[in-house]
Amino acid sequence: MSATSALLPLVAGSAAVAGVARRYQLSAPLLLVVVGLGVSYIPGVPNYTIKPEVVLPLVLPPLLYTSALDSSLSSLKRNLRPVALLSVGYVLFSTVAVGLVMHAVVPGLPLPAAFVLGAVVAPPDAVAATAVARRVGLPRRIVTILQGESLANDATAITAYRVALAAAVGEGFSWGTAVGHFLLAALGGTAVGVVLMWPLGRLRTKLSDPLLLNTFSLLVPFVAYGAAEAFEASGVIAVVVVGLYLGHYAYQVDFALRLQEDAVWTMVSFVLESVVFALIGLQLPVVLRALGSNYSAAQLFGWAVLILAAVIGFRAVWVWPATYLPFLVSRRVRRREQMPDWTRPVIVGWAAMRGVVSMAVAFSIPETVHDGSPFPDRDLILYLTFVVVIGTLLIHGVTLPKLVRLLPLPQRDPQREILIEAQAQHDASDAAEKRLDELLEDPANQLPGPLEERLRRVMDRRRNGVWERLGAPVSDDTGESADAVYRRLGREAIDTERQTFVELRDSGRIDDELYRRLVHQLDLEEALVAHQDE
Structure with missing residues (x-):
């Protein structure tokens, strides 16, 4: 052989x-x-x-x-x-x-x-x-x-x-x-x-x-x-x-x-x-x-x-x-x-x-x-x-x-771990917001109001998302917190976009090279969402 x-x-x-x-x-x-x-x-x-x-x-x-x-x-x-x-x-x-x-x-x-x-x-x-x-x-x-x-x-x-x-x-x-x-x-x-x-x-x-x-x-x-x-x-x-x-x-x-x-x-x-x-x-x-x-x-x-x-x-x-x-x-x-x-x-x-x-x-x-x-x-x-x-x-x-x-091993304290994670994310988001303020002071970095607000909303969600897991209310219907619903809906939206790209490629309205680039961008966004779920 x-x-x-x-x-x-x-x-x-x-x-x-x-x-x-x-x-x-x-x-x-x-x-x-x-x-x-x-x-x-x-x-x-x-x-x-x-x-x-x-x-x-x-x-x-x-x-x-x-x-x-x-x-x-x-x-x-x-x-x-x-x-x-x-x-x-x-x-x-x-x-x-x-x-x-x-x-x-x-x-x-x-x-x-x-x-x-x-x-x-x-x-x-x-x-x-x-x-x-x-x-x-x-x-x-x-x-x-x-x-x-x-x-x-x-x-x-x-x-x-x-x-x-x-x-x-x-x-x-x-x-x-x-x-x-x-x-x-x-x-x-x-x-x-x-x-x-x-x-x-x-x-x-x-x-x-x-x-x-x-x-x-x-x-x-x-x-x-x-x-x-x-x-x-x-x-x-x-x-x-x-x-x-x-x-x-x-x-x-x-x-x-x-x-x-x-x-x-x-x-x-x-x-x-x-x-x-x-x-x-x-x-x-x-x-x-x-x-x-x-x-x-x-x-x-x-x-x-x-x-x-x-x-x-x-x-x-x-x-x-x-x-x-x-x-x-x-x-x-x-x-x-x-x-x-x-x-x-x-x-x-x-x-x-x-x-x-x-x-x-x-x-x-x-x-x-x-x-x-x-x-x-x-x-x-x-x-x-x-x-x-x-x-x-x-x-x-x-x-x-x-x-x-x-064995009577010490048990992990999920609340304490989330608290440490939340504090680290809070400190990082504060530093990022200060840096953003410094950059926006430069006329070359001026953005339209909606785009600037979008940047700040992203930082706020990262900062508040971990804190929410410490004791945020959950939905009576799904048992999910608002942040969990946000991530679930985000994944559903990404899945819909991906399927749309597939249909556009199959119908010949976009070529394979553009299709792969668009899907790769979605994959990176979904990887971020999946990481937030861990």
Whole structure:
């Protein structure tokens, strides 16, 4: 089967399964993996293999870049300590702890190879964790911490993997070399990201053609990743730094271009996320074939249970002290922050699904070491990685939503959120009105009375619309506020205009080019109305 004929069913099937998950509010990563597992046993299905030379440089950068664009730089700064303790401290702790346990239990597994396994299964997956967190309505700070952890932990894990791999294949090991590799990756990746973020940001604001902007946007994560890797630094960190910066200053891009760019990245991330999780499920035949008959079923089952228990258990062992020790040992932390309640370490400790990075790194393990002999227990490492990925997706993916519903989490205060939004809109509208008064003082900006009044009515409606939601009367007939009726009627009017344009085009009274331009303008107006409804 050709590559094209194998790729098209994979992409189409993955998108269809993810669409079903979105339609019925299910966990898309979990459903994709389960369906992939089932499909892998259907006769005639091609043997799909995760290729690290494709996933790491071509799939991981855009996924991380999308997450970074959507992340809050300000929130990450406020939560830098917990994020760093998880993305760096936990990954290194898990690498060593899991490696020591598996070295002690699996006969003949060398310690360097055991540390390779520990590094491979150490990083929780960005997509799976945040998807579940948002779907179940976790508090915003916990979502920020999980998202921040997932942005940086891949870099830590890949660096730890490279250090352990060098020892496993016979290149030698020293603590000085290990620390040097880690600092080069972390500081070098950060430096490359810092160097690139300003010129890329400036170039982004200068592009006025939507086609050029979207092409540029799609190239950014690969440029950042490739530039850092060329200096043997962490491409992952470089991508995250650039993505956080461009996301923070996205307001500098023209609104129409920004809408299109968001739509492009939403589509790209949806397709990539769907495909990679389906690929994880499709790996089972490949992994089992590689194992052969080298191990008994009892051994494989016992080691699978052990590594799952170790991965889950060591997460809790790290999270609880990392949450509370800073408050116990630092007076400054106690002054600046309120000590979190017990529900935060419970949730953060349980939100630890592994994903495509673990599988991709595992498949990148070389088949031989420097002297030409086989890499020790490579097939077993692949199997145990698969077990951890599937096991954590199933266990955490199924139980995390139920756990969140059982915990006494602080409830969101909709009235307070609306009040904050209303005050922000009020301040912005006041500033806009003052600016409008200044502009109208210039004779070159004079407008007829009706047009000036229309501008002021638009600002008044934006200013008053949010306040109205705090306690405005609703219609006895429809149960809607006046602002809601206004938006509904606005959408009806836009629909009528759009249908009229269709009829004019079909009757030949306007050509297709004019039709598309008029409908595009309506689409932008409807996007604004839809945003106000959220």
